[in-house]
Amino acid sequence: MATSTATDTGRRTLWTGATLATLAGERDWGLVPEGALAVEDDRLAWVGPIAELPEGWRGADVEVIDLGGALVTPGLIDCHTHLVYGGERSAEFELRLQGATYEEIARAGGGIRSTVAATRRAGEDELHALAVPRARALMAEGLTTLEVKSGYGLSLEDEAKCLRAARRLGELGLSVRTTYLGAHALPPEYEGRQDDYVDAVCAWLPELMQQGLVDAVDAFCERIAFSPAQTRRVFESARTLGLPVKLHAEQLSDQDGAALAAEFGALSCDHLEYLSDAGIAAMAESGTVAVLLPGAFYFLRETKLPPIAALREAGVPIAIATDHNPGSSPGLSLLLMLNMACTFFRMTPEEALRGLTVNAARALGLPDRGRLAAGLRADFCVWDAAHPRELAYWFGRNPLRFAVAGGRSRMSVHQ
Structure with missing residues (x-):
């Protein structure tokens, strides 16, 4: 059984400690190991390796959320x-x-x-x-x-x-x-x-x-x-x-x-x-x-x-x-x-x-979503998976931790 609630993640949130499957190019997964997502309001402000994080996202006004090695994909x-x-x-x-x-x-x-x-x-x-x-x-x-x-x-x-x-x-x-x-x-x-x-x-x-x-x-x-x-x-x-x-x-x-x-x-x-x-x-x-x-x-x-x-x-x-x-x-x-x-x-x-x-x-004629890239809507999923191919491999198993839609976190609790 799964339940969902919505909570405001704040105006400036940095999600770290993840492998990103950005799907940003025309081919391949667009994998970014040790990646991070910077979210401002309902948009992705920056996406990339944590080592390349812009200086402006290292301040005290940024809420940092460590995803502990999770996989992140665009929202479905x-x-x-x-x-x-x-x-x-x-x-x-x-x-x-x-x-x-x-x-x-x-x-x-x-x-x-x-x-x-x-x-x-x-x-x-x-x-x-x-x-x-x-x-x-x-x-x-x-x-x-x-x-x-x-x-x-x-x-x-x-x-x-x-x-x-x-x-x-x-x-x-x-x-x-x-x-x-x-x-x-x-x-x-x-x-x-x-x-x-x-x-x-x-x-x-x-x-x-x-x-x-x-x-x-x-x-x-x-x-x-x-x-x-x-x-x-x-x-x-x-x-x-x-x-x-x-x-x-x-x-x-x-x-x-x-x-x-x-x-x-x-x-x-x-x-x-x-x-x-x-x-x-x-x-x-x-x-x-x-x-x-x-x-x-x-x-x-x-x-x-x-x-x-x-x-x-x-x-x-x-x-x-x-x-x-x-x-x-x-x-x-x-x-x-x-x-x-x-x-x-x-x-x-x-x-x-x-x-x-x-x-x-x-x-759907919505070019502002479906990928993880700066400027797009902050819609993404956080999964307990090592590689995105696992999402198609399993059936009868749901590895979703939670999804973020428009910069807002929807926690998914499995009991």
């Missing part, structure tokens, strides 16, 4: 979750084990629609209360930045309450980004009127933005969801408002969604098991991040791997995320995602950790 970032929802779908898990496919369950009225019904029945306070322990579980393994998508309300009122509940998770000490995913599924009241629903999704966006609830816009482009043409309409609405886009793309089939998203300069395309060479080329040209979701791959017992080698060769940044949701990835372990990325996708431990830090930050 979960760049794709559906953390706010009502109900659960364990019955569908049983059905899949008996042979039903995810697509068959969705077409029979289960899947996302069943979660929509439960989410609509719940009030904002209840949704927030349900999401808090999920967020705390991720925080207990080093989470400092969280993305939460809507998409289980599918009406203006219900989408808004989900986004508000997600925003409130920031009260836990997290940095929270909210993504509007109105184009997630067709609600029952729009049965047979999919284009009318897309009109509604586009019409709700300005009001949600005006309420300060939208950082990005997402859509589910798939045979069981929305077509490329319908997705384009959603993206055009987002572009009119100056909002960045993301896309659930090529999860169950190749719909050329990645190329469409890249055309709009998408921050990320996510899932990507059926991604084509043309889609990879388009993503490479636009700088779009590939977000891979090993939890969904595992839970749905998928067999078609995302084209990892081709993404690497093309220079497409690769992030990983939990994709936490009640239907296809009910996992709440960032460390397990590291291990799964290595075991299922054959990513290296360094690639996997970059996927939860450097590239996850890129997938």
Whole structure:
């Protein structure tokens, strides 16, 4: 069991006695033995070997914290979750084990629609209360930045309450980004009127933005969801408002969604098991991040791997995320995602950790985090580990001592 509390670390704090995995370069761990971090307010003021500490950080006004040989990495970032929802779908898990496919369950009225019904029945306070322990579980393994998508309300009122509940998770000490995913599924009241629903999704966006609830816009482009043409309409609405886009793309089939998203300069395309060479080329040209979701791959017992080698060769940044949701990835372990990325996708431990830090930050359009470097946000994790590869090696073991988010220390106590 883990609990977390937040305490102010002060304006000028020096963290010493650590091995730093800065991930500051394009390759390798960026290891700094006998390293130190100088934190001023919510920023990293200096990062490097303690022997090279600037004179201005040796004064009496600096609080010094000795980490006793711990490993320090950037704070972990979960760049794709559906953390706010009502109900659960364990019955569908049983059905899949008996042979039903995810697509068959969705077409029979289960899947996302069943979660929509439960989410609509719940009030904002209840949704927030349900999401808090999920967020705390991720925080207990080093989470400092969280993305939460809507998409289980599918009406203006219900989408808004989900986004508000997600925003409130920031009260836990997290940095929270909210993504509007109105184009997630067709609600029952729009049965047979999919284009009318897309009109509604586009019409709700300005009001949600005006309420300060939208950082990005997402859509589910798939045979069981929305077509490329319908997705384009959603993206055009987002572009009119100056909002960045993301896309659930090529999860169950190749719909050329990645190329469409890249055309709009998408921050990320996510899932990507059926991604084509043309889609990879388009993503490479636009700088779009590939977000891979090993939890969904595992839970749905998928067999078609995302084209990892081709993404690497093309220079497409690769992030990983939990994709936490009640239907296809009910996992709440960032460390397990590291291990799964290595075991299922054959990513290296360094690639996997970059996927939860450097590239996850890129997938959210947040260049001020994901690495340990002067000027960036003071988000970092302190681990009982000798080398960062251990974070992907173990599963079922949590070596986190505590995480620091925005210069504030969140102690993690394991009992």
